[in-house]
Amino acid sequence: MANEWIRTAAIRREIELDEWVVMPNHLHGIIVIADNVGAHGVPTSTVFTRPPKSLGSLIAGFKSAVTKRINELRKTPGAPVWQRNYYEHIVRDENELNQIRQYIMDNPAKWETDRYYLPDNVRADRVGTGSTPHDRLQNTRIKRPLRKT
Numbered sequence: 001m002a003n004e005w006i007r008t009a010a011i012r013r014e015i016e017l018d019e020w021v022v023m024p025n026h027l028h029g030i031i032v033i034a035d036n037v038g039a040h041g042v043p044t045s046t047v048f049t050r051p052p053k054s055l056g057s058l059i060a061g062f063k064s065a066v067t068k069r070i071n072e073l074r075k076t077p078g079a080p081v082w083q084r085n086y087y088e089h090i091v092r093d094e095n096e097l098n099q100i101r102q103y104i105m106d107n108p109a110k111w112e113t114d115r116y117y118l119p120d121n122v123r124a125d126r127v128g129t130g131s132t133p134h135d136r137l138q139n140t141r142i143k144r145p146l147r148k149t
Contacts, residue, residue: 024118
């Protein structure tokens with residue numbers, strides 16, 4: 001998942017990645033929109049479409065790429081991986097941005113209090129990942145933002 005998140009910024013010139021972290025069951029990330037892009041799809045007659053370069057299009061592409069890779073590793077083609085939607089929030093000022101960055105940086109330390117936390121002694125084959133949640137957390141924690149150069 002981390003590789004696809006980094007790749008998202010590499011292939012989309014209109015965004016930059018700020019603070020982010022991959023958790024065992026979710027991702028937190030700040031996307032800086034450097035270009036004028038839309039937040040939602042636009043209805044065209046009765047068909048709902050996502051305009052290119054929209055936030056919805058970006059998230060859909062990211063989820064699709066991650067789903068494909070996960071299902072290849074699990075040998076479960078077509079299996080759902082994600083919840084249906086995502087949470088978005090417009091950051092209004094530097095103070096709010098810094099608070100959100102801190103929340104993202106602190107989130108891994110709070111993993112054991114998450115209602116979906118699985119202790120290390122839970123067999124990895126039961127969660128279908130090949131490693132424990134703790135190991136995955138340690139392997140994917142990003143201490144500083146990775147930015148597009």
